[in-house]
Amino acid sequence: MTNRYEEASEAAKKLLCDFDEIDLAEEAAAANAALDAAYRERAHLVAHLASLYPSHIGHTDPNAPDWAVVIVETPAGQMSWHIAERDMDLFGHVMPTNRTCRGWDGHTTDEKYQRLEALIPDEGTALTRAERAEAAIARVRAIHTPVDTMAGRVCEGCMNCDPYEALPWPCRTIEALNSPEETPL
Known part of the structure; x- marks a missing residue:
């Protein structure tokens, strides 16, 4: 069995490669759009959580200067998320980070989600x-x-x-x- 490239002329091979690149570009664009939609959905939930507890937001992570960081102080402990610039419109209610705000407490992602789970009330x-x-x-x-x-x-x-x-x-x-x-x- 031969593949589609073996019997094609050089011009046809170039066209097939161009189409493959176009397909990959379209797939990458679709994947990026899906990822952006997932981040937007998460940002809505984080914005709601930030409305329930004392919170602040600012560009405080030197390793990700293009992303704002929202820090939420809950009874279960501090939680933080990086927020894309395109989602900042959801955080107008959150106080900007200033020098009196408590910085990141060093929690890991696993610790953050353990703390979030601790906020979920028991059944009933x-x-x-x-x-x-x-x-x-x-x-x-x-x-x-x-x-x-x-x-x-x-x-x-x-x-x-x-x-x-x-x-x-x-x-x-x-x-x-x-x-x-x-x-x-």
Whole structure:
């Protein structure tokens, strides 16, 4: 059995080589696009993680100066990822690294993912935690209820037995619970 090059003329061989190079270039471009998409997907997840914990981002790795490094400080320990310049738009909410930021703690990739795994709640824990949070909110709402007094409608939980010193209803606690955004103190 012969291969396609053995019976081809020199011009045909050159064309076949050119097509092979084009095929390889197209395959390389497709592989690079898939890799870029995977990095973008990972960057979305890292950006979310950075929104949950204290984090900072900057070009701090002298071995990879074209890549920013996001450092996330979690209860399980520090984690960091290199972020491509094209993905920086996802990290506008992350504080830029400055001289007061804690630098890389020397963790390895394996240690980083062990720490990430340690943040995953045990089976049923997340639901229990959510239920506990809802119960706490219900207890706060039960204390901070409106009551009509001679001084007007005030918060019973903030009254301290003197309706003239009570906060008007709704009090700041109830406003904070009802607001989707932070209520200033």
